[in-house]
Amino acid sequence: MHSSLLLSLYLLPILVVCSAAPNVLSTWSESSLLPTGLSDPALELRKAAQGVIDQANLPQELELNRTDSDLAPPLSNVRRMKILMISVHPPHGGGSAHSSKELAVGLRRLGHEVIHVAPYAKEDPNNPNEHYPDLLWMQANFPWDTLSISPEAQAIMDNFIQQVYRSHGPFDAVILGRETMLWHLPAVRQVHGKAPIVVIVRGAYINRLISDEPIDSALKEQLFNLYRGADKIVCIARHLIGSVVRGAGPQVADKTIFLSNPIDLPLFEGASTTEPYLTNKHRLAVEHPVRLVMPAQIKARKRPLDAVEVMRILVHERGLNIHLTSCGSGSDMGKMKDLIKKYRLENHITLTGYVKREEVLRIMNASETVLLFSDNEGRPRALQEAIAAGKGVVGYDNAGSHEVLHEWGHSFDAWPVGRLVPIGAIEQAADAIADLAAYFRSDNHTPLLVSPLPSSLEVLHRWERMIEALL
Numbered sequence: 001m002h003s004s005l006l007l008s009l010y011l012l013p014i015l016v017v018c019s020a021a022p023n024v025l026s027t028w029s030e031s032s033l034l035p036t037g038l039s040d041p042a043l044e045l046r047k048a049a050q051g052v053i054d055q056a057n058l059p060q061e062l063e064l065n066r067t068d069s070d071l072a073p074p075l076s077n078v079r080r081m082k083i084l085m086i087s088v089h090p091p092h093g094g095g096s097a098h099s100s101k102e103l104a105v106g107l108r109r110l111g112h113e114v115i116h117v118a119p120y121a122k123e124d125p126n127n128p129n130e131h132y133p134d135l136l137w138m139q140a141n142f143p144w145d146t147l148s149i150s151p152e153a154q155a156i157m158d159n160f161i162q163q164v165y166r167s168h169g170p171f172d173a174v175i176l177g178r179e180t181m182l183w184h185l186p187a188v189r190q191v192h193g194k195a196p197i198v199v200i201v202r203g204a205y206i207n208r209l210i211s212d213e214p215i216d217s218a219l220k221e222q223l224f225n226l227y228r229g230a231d232k233i234v235c236i237a238r239h240l241i242g243s244v245v246r247g248a249g250p251q252v253a254d255k256t257i258f259l260s261n262p263i264d265l266p267l268f269e270g271a272s273t274t275e276p277y278l279t280n281k282h283r284l285a286v287e288h289p290v291r292l293v294m295p296a297q298i299k300a301r302k303r304p305l306d307a308v309e310v311m312r313i314l315v316h317e318r319g320l321n322i323h324l325t326s327c328g329s330g331s332d333m334g335k336m337k338d339l340i341k342k343y344r345l346e347n348h349i350t351l352t353g354y355v356k357r358e359e360v361l362r363i364m365n366a367s368e369t370v371l372l373f374s375d376n377e378g379r380p381r382a383l384q385e386a387i388a389a390g391k392g393v394v395g396y397d398n399a400g401s402h403e404v405l406h407e408w409g410h411s412f413d414a415w416p417v418g419r420l421v422p423i424g425a426i427e428q429a430a431d432a433i434a435d436l437a438a439y440f441r442s443d444n445h446t447p448l449l450v451s452p453l454p455s456s457l458e459v460l461h462r463w464e465r466m467i468e469a470l471l
Contacts, residue, residue, distance in 0.1 A: 078464045081471075082113045084169070086161060086184060087177020087200075089118035089135065091354055093144075094297045094328070095381045096202050098357055099236070099261040100177040106262050106460040108134070115171075117164055119157065136164060142180070145299060145331070147205060148219060149183045158187035165191040173198060173467050179205035182226040189229070196231040196470035203236075203378030203400060206243045211376075224248045231470055234259045237379035238407075239399040259466060262456040263381055290322040290437040293367040295360050295382045296374065298330035298351075303373040303396070305332065306426055308339045308349065310371075313430040315348050320434065322348060324371070325363050329354040361385065368392055369436050375423060377401050383418075392436040393418040394429055 087093075087100035097118075104116045115134045119142040138160045141153040161184055165171065174188050176199040188197055206227075209220055227233060227248040233256040235241050245253050296302040307324065314320045326336070326349065333351070340349050352359075364370060364385065369392035372382055377400030384404055386393050395401045397420035405418040417439070419432035 078110075078461075078468050080111050080113070081172040081464070081467060082170075083107060083115075083467065084165065084171040084174045085114055085116040085177055086174065086181050086188070087116070087118065088142075089116060089137075090357065092118070092120050092142075093178075096178045096204075099202075099263070099381065100200075102262050102264050102456070103175075103177070103460075103463065104134075105132075106264075106456060107464065110460055110464060112464065115164065115168055117161060143183075144180075145301070147208065147215065147223065149180075154183055158184055162187055162191050171195070172471055176200065176230070178202050182223065182230075185226050185229050196467070197229075198232045198234055198467065198470070199227070199230040201233055201235045201240050201244055201378070203240055203243075203376060206240060206247055207376040207378075207399075210243050210247045220247075228252055231255065232257070232466070234466070235378075236261055237400055237403050239403055240378060257466070259462055260379065260454065260459055261381065262459040262463070263384060263454075264456055288321075290320060290369070290433070291367040292322065292324040292369050292371055292433065293327065293360075293363050294324060294371040294373075295327045295364065295385075296372060297328045298326070298333045298336055300332060301375050302328075302330075303375060303423075304328075304330075304336050305339055306373045306424065306429070307371055308336060308343065308345065309426045310373075310429045310433065311345055311348055312343045313426065314433060315345060316343070318430065318434060320437070322433075322437075323350070324348065325350045325352060325367070327352050327355055327360045327363060364389060364391065368440055369394055369417075369433060371395060371429075371433075372401060373429070374398060374401070380404060387415055387418075391417070392440070393420075394432045394436065395420055396423040396425075396429075397421060398423065 085100065085104045087104075088097040089101050090097045093100075100116070100118075104114045107114045113134070115136065116132075117136050117138055119138045119140045121140070121142060121144075138157060140156045140160070141150060142157070143149045143153070165188070169191065171192065173196045174192055176182060176185065176188075176197065179199065179201055182199060182205070185197060185199070205223065209215065209223060224247055227244065228251065233244055233248075233252060235244060235256060235258050237260075238258045241256050241258055244256050294304070294307050296304065298304045304326065307326065311322070311324055314322050333353070336351065340346060340351075352363075370382060370386035372380055372393070372395035374380070374396060376398045379400050383393055383395065383401055387404070393405065393415060401420060405415045405420060417436060419436065421428035421432060
């Protein structure tokens with residue numbers, strides 16, 4: 001088949017969207033709740049969580065809203081595989097949720113059967129509002145920002161995952177779409193046996209585990225053992241390979257690889273699939289405000305309060321006509337609102353809360369510089385999207401952001417309109433934003449030719465070849 005036709009088939013949107021949730025039963029029988037072959041501690045753990053599980057109203061027969069005719073014909077010579085993806089999904093989980101969704105959807109478009117199990121918290125205002133064929137929501141107290149998981153949450157999720165497996169397995173492979181899912185590797189192994197389990201390392205756990213952060217040594221060793229239990233460790237950034245080997249030991253070196261996310265990027269205004277993006281589209285008149293966007297969750301690791309401090313410097317000390325749109329929600333939203341009010345920045349900072357990715361990209365397209373002030377990152381997709389759109393970038397110099405700006409600058413040694421400053425250096429961040437704003441409005445500003453993101457289709461083919469090699 002001609003490559004252009006392959007690409008056009010891959011880019012076809014999903015036409016069937018299912019809004020009906022699976023049928024649920026209000027109670028579980030003990031036989032369905034307690035799988036056989038568990039050790040006594042595991043059995044007691046599940047019995048202790050009985051009341052919690054009853055209240056969760058989990059489905060006993062998890063019916064999928066599709067038929068075999070919904071599966072696309074294979075687009076490569078790799079045999080059709082049946083894969084269970086256990087990971088977050090929008091609107092929960094930030095960039096890793098979008099990446100997990102795109103991997104699952106992309107593999108389906110290549111003709112593979114992928115069932116995606118995704119957690120959500122009952123109290124989350126963004127309750128599941130997206131439904132797709134082969135997407136099953138799992139209500140649980142998921143450890144979004146912690147290294148540990150409660151026994152009750154683990155029991156609920158373990159049992160849900162095992163029930164899905166028994167109802168719709170066996171599967172050729174299981175993908176744990178982020179490191180938090182490592183807690184469920186033993187439960188997966190009970191039903192999956194020796195078939196391959198792949199864990200995707202995005203940095204959230206491993207960056208903390210090898211840092212100077214005081215973490216209980218027993219918890220560290222427990223997590224490192226879970227890394228060792230995977231059959232393949234896929235790091236979304238090259239720098240994470242060294243982190244995994246440093247933490248889990250040299251015995252994981254041979255099964256740890258770099259493989260990037262497939263990123264589906266809607267074309268920005270004025271761009272096409274055959275012409276490079278041009279960065280001069282956001283060259284603004286001097287009297288127009290400097291427009292910034294920060295596409296990040298509002299939580300401590302993303303340091304959203306630093307963005308407010310930077311805006312205080314630019315508005316009140318430098319007198320810039322400037323506006324920041326922050327796209328995201330999270331536990332630090334209240335603190336961020338209070339700081340904005342304290343510095344009287346209500347007319348200079350807009351907090352959108354959670355918005356769909358299409359809206360984030362629309363705001364990015366209307367901005368000139370993208371901010372990301374994280375303590376650490378794996379391979380931040382926001383910066384990849386910023387470069388693909390030809391935007392300026394200002395952020396903290398963590399390993400993940402550094403890798404993107406210096407590796408993904410294409411023909412450049414580094415992205416020419418990217419500026420990374422030391423973590424916490426808000427004065428330097430303000431300087432960088434002001435310098436880029438002046439450059440974009442100067443006669444020295446010339447168009448930069450940049451390539452689109454790496455082909456999602458080629459990345460997906462690498463994923464399917466990697467999984468097939470494990471079988």
